[in-house]
Amino acid sequence: MAVDSKxxxxxxxxxxxxxxxATNAVAVxxxxxxxxxxxxxxxxxxLFGLKDFGNxxxxxxxxxxxxxxxxxxxxxxxxxxxxxxxxxxxSLLAVQNVARAGDNIVSSxxxxxxxxxxxxxxxxQIGIECRFVDPExxxxxxxxxxxxxxxxxAETLPNPKLHVFPxxxxxxxxxxxxxxxxxxxxAAHGLCKPLEHGAAVIASSCTKYIGGHGNSIGGIIIDxxxxxxxxxxxxxxxxxxxDPSYHGAVWTEATEPLGPVAYIIKARVTLLRDEGTAMSPxxxxxxxxxxxxxxxxxxxxxxxxxxxxxxxxxxPKVTNVIHPSLMDGEFRxxxxxxxxxxxxxLVGIELRGGLDAGxxxxxxxEMFYHVANIGDSRSLAIHPASTTHSQLSPExxxxxxxxxxxxxxxxxxxxxxxxxxxxxxALDAA
Numbered sequence: 405m406a407v408d409s410k411x412x413x414x415x416x417x418x419x420x421x422x423x424x425x426a427t428n429a430v431a432v433x434x435x436x437x438x439x440x441x442x443x444x445x446x447x448x449x450x451l452f453g454l455k456d457f458g459n460x461x462x463x464x465x466x467x468x469x470x471x472x473x474x475x476x477x478x479x480x481x482x483x484x485x486x487x488x489x490x491x492x493x494x495s496l497l498a499v500q501n502v503a504r505a506g507d508n509i510v511s512s513x514x515x516x517x518x519x520x521x522x523x524x525x526x527x528x529q530i531g532i533e534c535r536f537v538d539p540e541x542x543x544x545x546x547x548x549x550x551x552x553x554x555x556x557x558a559e560t561l562p563n564p565k566l567h568v569f570p571x572x573x574x575x576x577x578x579x580x581x582x583x584x585x586x587x588x589x590x591a592a593h594g595l596c597k598p599l600e601h602g603a604a605v606i607a608s609s610c611t612k613y614i615g616g617h618g619n620s621i622g623g624i625i626i627d628x629x630x631x632x633x634x635x636x637x638x639x640x641x642x643x644x645x646x647d648p649s650y651h652g653a654v655w656t657e658a659t660e661p662l663g664p665v666a667y668i669i670k671a672r673v674t675l676l677r678d679e680g681t682a683m684s685p686x687x688x689x690x691x692x693x694x695x696x697x698x699x700x701x702x703x704x705x706x707x708x709x710x711x712x713x714x715x716x717x718x719x720p721k722v723t724n725v726i727h728p729s730l731m732d733g734e735f736r737x738x739x740x741x742x743x744x745x746x747x748x749x750l751v752g753i754e755l756r757g758g759l760d761a762g763x764x765x766x767x768x769x770e771m772f773y774h775v776a777n778i779g780d781s782r783s784l785a786i787h788p789a790s791t792t793h794s795q796l797s798p799e800x801x802x803x804x805x806x807x808x809x810x811x812x813x814x815x816x817x818x819x820x821x822x823x824x825x826x827x828x829x830a831l832d833a834a
Contacts, residue, residue, distance in 0.1 A: 502667075
């Protein structure tokens with residue numbers, strides 16, 4: 405049995421696994437297998453019929469992935485999780501699990517560019533409308549909803565705007581109407597637990613802070629077990645009606661003996677089964693290694709980012725520094741309310757010289773890596789307007805918080821003096 409604890413530092417080391425039953429190995433084994441031996445035809449039939457739960461095929465479940473799922477569900481206070489191939493896949497499956505052609509979701513405008521493109525274009529191609537609203541006013545979510553609205557979606561610490569999302573305010577609105585709030589907690593794992601504030605589902609990237617070393621791609625969907633899907637049969641038909649893709653199962657009924665896990669079981673045995681966006685067991689193993697140090701790394705990320713934000717605030721070539729520690733008013737209140745573990749490792753800066761200055765600054769960095777990622781132990785930088793958000797129109801870029809001179813910094817765990825020295829010499833060249 406794993407140690408029972410409510411403390412993040414202990415959860416990430418012990419939840420979901422104590423030792424391998426076959427060998428007593430303490431490290432989680434990599435079960436690099438596609439298939440599993442069934443005990444009998446009856447055993448196989450029971451597994452496929454959901455009478456028993458166990459391993460069927462690694463596209464659907466894997467023992468290494470299972471430990472990662474249990475550990476992340478415990479960390480976030482959820483009841484179960486599903487590991488998938490990327491953060492983008494997590495976002496897509498989280499929405500597809502409750503919405504189909506003719507339905508809509510309401511999403512915050514404060515989004516990672518890839519998610520915006522997924523929702524604005526790819527969802528539209530399969531008939532799901534995404535209605536974007538400004539989260540500065542939580543009531544905008546209610547105003548954009550109708551009888552076909554199946555979910556709300558937002559990022560806890562949105563990249564690149566860094567305005568913390570009003571989780572409870574919007575989740576309260578959604579729960580009145582039977583609409584679950586899906587939160588992308590990618591930039592705030594270890595800092596915020598959205599499920600405690602009313603979110604129903606987390607859909608995040610593991611590639612960033614969870615992995616922490618920029619060596620693997622993966623995503624996670626976590627079911628909070630705190631949303632009563634059965635109470636809203638008209639609003640949530642796909643968990644309350646007979647599912648022809650799984651011999652007529654009604655998910656809120658079929659999963660009752662297992663607890664409040666209808667949402668995540670449906671996602672696993674229908675969407676993951678059919679779309680095949682499974683996480684590699686080897687990647688799950690690497691994420692488990694990164695997860696073990698997540699609380700310690702986040703302390704250093706946050707401390708370094710706080711100092712960088714203060715250091716850059718008065719620099720003559722920087723017109724604006726975007727970081728929760730420097731915000732005031734409602735945005736600071738939200739940061740203090742929801743980011744109980746620190747203000748995060750991301751810092752945005754706007755340079756006086758606009759596009760040219762932003763690109764010159766990036767090109768002059770020596771220690772910082774110029775990559776399209778966040779959350780590494782190493783410090784990273786990118787110019788979103790010409791990269792991650794380049795597929796968006798100027799108006800869409802502005803809505804997400806990207807300007808021509810905006811540079812996103814993901815502050816690593818190096819010594820703070822070395823971080824500031826590299827930023828200083830790059831700004832001299834901007």
